[in-house]
Amino acid sequence: MSPERKGVASLPEAIDLSHHLSALARARSVSPLKNLARYYGRPGIISLAGGLPSPEYFPFDTVKADILSSDKFVSTPDSHGSSSGPLSWLLSLFSSESDSTIPISIPKYPSTPTDLNLATALQYGVARGIPQLQSTIVAFTTRVFQPAYADATVLLHVGNTDGWSKAVTTLCNPGEGVLVSDWTYPSALETMYPQGVRAVPVRMDGQGMSATGLREVLAGWDAAARGMPRPHVMYIVPVGQNPTGATMGAERKQEIYNICVEFDVIIVEDDPYYFLQEGPYVHPTQRFSTFKQTDMSDDQYLASLAPSFLKFDYQGRVVRLDTFSKTIAPGSRAGWFTCNPIFAERLERAAETSSQGPSGFTQVLIGKVLQTWQDKGYIQWLKGLGTEYTRRRNFFIDTLLAKFHLEVVPADSPHNLFPGTVRYIASAKGAYLDEKRGSGAAARKPLFSFVPPTSGMFIWLQLHLEDHPKFKDVAKESLEMQLWVKLAEGGLLIGPGNMFAADKTASTASYPGHFRISFSNADDADLVKAIDIFAAVITKFHQDV
C-alpha cells in the first residue's frame, strides 16, 4: 500500500461515477436517519427515537461455539499418500491436535465497549455491519486485494447473490445489457432478467472472458441492431469461473480493465472461489511433490494468488463481491462489497430498505472466529482449504485417468477449443475404437474432453457427440439432455450444460454439449462410484443407438 494512494474523488483520471447510477438508485432517498444522525451517540443524550427492544428481552444470554483450529487442514496427506511437501514435518510440529476444537463465547453485555457482544449485534444496527467485523474485513481486504485507490469502501452484505442483485438495481436500468461470459452462473442471469436487464455474451478462452472478444463486442456495438445501448456493466467470475473453472491471470485482467476504461464499463467481480486456487493439474506420473499452499509463507501464498480487479482499479470502477460461503459456510449468508464510496452509499441505502446487514448471530460468530484465529490463523485456514480442494481436484481427475483413456492436446493445438490451455480428451479404456478412424491412437473415439481447472469446485466437460449416430438428427442440446437423464436415472446427478448458456436463444448447434461436475462435496468413495456410473452410461450412450 503506497502511502500516496489517493481517493477516487481526488484522482485526476477519475471518471464521473455518479452517472453510472440507475434511475432506481438515484431515486433512493438519503438515509431516513440523516436528521437524527447529528445527535445519535452524542454523549449523555437519551434516545427515545427508535423502535428498539431492550436487550434485556433478547432471550440469548451467551452465544458460544466450538470451532476448529485454523491448522485443521494443514497436514492432510494427499490422496495418494505421496510427499506432503518438504516442510510439512516442520509445520506439523506447530500444529495443534487436528481434532481438538477451541471454545468461543460471546456474552450479552461486553466487559469493554469494543468487545463483541449480543446487546449490540442482536439489536437494530447499521446495514454495513457491526464495527468489529467491518474493521477486520477492511484490514483483510486492504492486505489481500490491495485496491489501487485510497477510499475503497467495505460494506457487509447477505451473500454474493444478494450483492449482485443490489448491484444490478443500483447500476442498471431496464432495457440495458450486462456483459457476461458465454457460459455463466445461471442465478446471476435469473437476477437480471426480471429487471429487464439482458445478457450480452462475450466469448471465452482458457482464462475465462476473452479480451479480444470483449473489444469486438464493445467496439462493434450497434445500438439499433441490438435494441439496447452499449453495455456499461460487466458481470464476471474471474477465479474458478462458474461453470468452466477458468481462472484469469493478471495480464488478462489488466487488458480487460483497460478496455473497460476505454468503453466506460463498471466491472462487478463476483469472486467466491478466490481462495480455492489449486494450481495446475499435474499428471500423477510427473507429480514429484504435491502443490501445497500450507507449505508457503503467508506472503508467498498471497502473492501466488491471481490478483483481484481491485488491484488494477485506479478509477474506482470495480465492485468486488466477497463471500464467507466458501471459506466459512454458505449458511452464514454474509459477505461484503468493496467499491468506491459513491456506489457504497447507494448500496447501503438499498440494504436499509430491504435485507439490512447480515444476521447478528452470523456477525458475532464469524467475528469471534476471526478474532480467535487472528489474521495469521485465517490465512492458515484459507491455505488449508486451498490444499484440500487441490487434493479433491487431483483425486477426481486421477480417477478419470484411471477409468478412461486420456490424451493430452497441447495448448497450441488447433483442436483446442479453449486456446492457451491443455485439454484432456477422454475415450473408453481398452479396445473401443472408431472403425472410421482406423486403428492406433487416432482411432480412439473421443467421448468428452476437459481443461483441468486450476481453481474452484467444478470440472466442465465438453461432450464429443459429433460421432454420435443421432448427431445429425437432433440438436446437440437435446442429446446432452438425453444423456443427462440417463445419468440421473443411473444414479448420478450433475449440472446440464444448457443451464449455463448466457444466450439461450443462440442455435444450440453452435455449442457442443457440456456437463458441469462438482468435486467439492462428495467423499472419495462416492466420487469413484460417480465416475463408474458416468463411464458406464456414456460408453453405452455412444454404442446404443
Add this chain to the structure above:
Amino acid sequence: MSPERKGVASLPEAIDLSHHLSALARARSVSPLKNLARYYGRPGIISLAGGLPSPEYFPFDTVKADILSSDKFVSTPDSHGSSSGPLSWLLSLFSSESDSTIPISIPKYPSTPTDLNLATALQYGVARGIPQLQSTIVAFTTRVFQPAYADATVLLHVGNTDGWSKAVTTLCNPGEGVLVSDWTYPSALETMYPQGVRAVPVRMDGQGMSATGLREVLAGWDAAARGMPRPHVMYIVPVGQNPTGATMGAERKQEIYNICVEFDVIIVEDDPYYFLQEGPYVHPTQRFSTFKQTDMSDDQYLASLAPSFLKFDYQGRVVRLDTFSKTIAPGSRAGWFTCNPIFAERLERAAETSSQGPSGFTQVLIGKVLQTWQDKGYIQWLKGLGTEYTRRRNFFIDTLLAKFHLEVVPADSPHNLFPGTVRYIASAKGAYLDEKRGSGAAARKPLFSFVPPTSGMFIWLQLHLEDHPKFKDVAKESLEMQLWVKLAEGGLLIGPGNMFAADKTASTASYPGHFRISFSNADDADLVKAIDIFAAVITKFHQDV
C-alpha cells in the same frame, strides 16, 4: 381449524390471484433447480450438481447458547409494586429461578436426520427455511392467526423490511400506488418510492386506518386526476401502528377486508408489534389490578389478542409479515410470510435470486430456542413480553401524569381528533394559565395531547401549537422541527412527526405537529429524565418567543 376449510384454488369465491402479480414477478423464471428437482434427494443418488462445500470445511463443530427461561418475565412486579394479579402466587410456584439460563447446543452432525444440525443449516438450502423451523412456524401460525383457507403458505424471510420490499416488487408495477395510513412507517415508503410506487394516504382514527376513509378513496378514484390506476395493494400495520400506536379491532378489520374484496385490493399486513398488545391504559387511581397477560391461560391469552387479517381472509388476498425482531431480537434478521401459494411461489423465486433464506446460525439458534421452550414456553415468553411492555407503557404515561397536568377528553368529544378514543390533553403543572382563556380548568394552555397506546412501543404526541405566538408566522412543521432541535440540544432524541407523513407534499398547515416517543428500550431512570427534559423544553418553547 375446521376440517372443511378449503384451499384458495378450490374456493368458489376465489379471485384470480395471478393477475395481481407485477411484471417483474411474472418475468421471474421458475426455479432454476426445476430440472434437477425431479432427482434431488432420490435415495442412493450421488449429487455432483451443486457448488456445495463439504460440511467438513465448516469451522463450526458445535453452536451453543445459554438462553433465558421462557418464564423470565412471568413474575415481574409492576413499577408501582401494586398487585401482580390474583394468580401470580400460583404461577410463581412453577417458575424456575428467573436468573437461571438453559444451555442449548446444535451439533454439526445430527444423531437422527430430523434433528437440527449445522451440516444442513450452514449449507446452501431452500430459501423458505430449514424444515425444522418452518414446520414449527407453520403450526404456530395456524394456531395463532387461524388463516381462513387451508393452503396458506409459510415462507421464511430475512425480516419484515425485506419482506415488504419483496411484496412491492412482486405485487406493484412502477406508476402504481399503495394505500397507506396518513401517518406511516417511513422505511416502508422509502422502499416503495425508488420503485416508482407512490403512497395513497387514507385517513385514520383511534383504530388506525378508517374504513370510511378507505371507501371514499377507492370509490371516488379518478385515475386521470390522480395520474395512476386505482390502487390494488394496501400496506398496513394494524397493531401498535407505527407511529400512532393505534390498534385495529376485529370489526374494523372485517370492514376493511370487505372493502378490499369489493375493490380487489391485496392487504400486506406488517405486524411486528402483534405480541406487544398492552390493553387499555388505566389511570393509576383506578388501577385496582394490573393487566397481566401472564395471568391468563394460553387460550384466554390468544383469544384476547386482536385477530390477524388472515382470520378474515377467505380469498387469499392477505400477505402477512411476521418477524422475530420484537419477540427474539432484531439482529435475528428473520421472519416469515404467510400468504396464498401463488404469491408464495413468486416470493420464493425472488428470494432465490437475492437474499435467500435467513442465516443458518439464526435458524438453528431460534429453532432450538423454540424446540427447547416448546409451544407452551414460547407463548409464556410472549405473554411475559406483553406484560413487560404494559409495565413500560404504564410507567411512561404515569410519569407524564406526574409531570404535567393531564385532562381526559372523552371518546365522543368533538375536540377528539381520533374519534372513538380517549385522549389526554397535557398542560403545564401549576399556575401556568392562558390569559386569553381566563381562569379555571378551561384556562389551561394545552401543550400536547395523546391517545394512550394499547399496543406497541410508541406514544404519538400531538403538539398544540395553535396558541404559539409564531403559529401564524411559520408553518407548523417548522415549529415542530424548531422544538425538536431544542429537545435534541437539551439531551432528548425523539422522532419528529414529519418523518412519518405519508403525503409530504400536503400543506404542512393541514397537520398539527407531532412527535413519536418510544418507551421500548430506555430504563425507568432515563424515561424520567427524558420527561423532565421534555417538560422543561416544551414549557419554555411556549413561553419563550
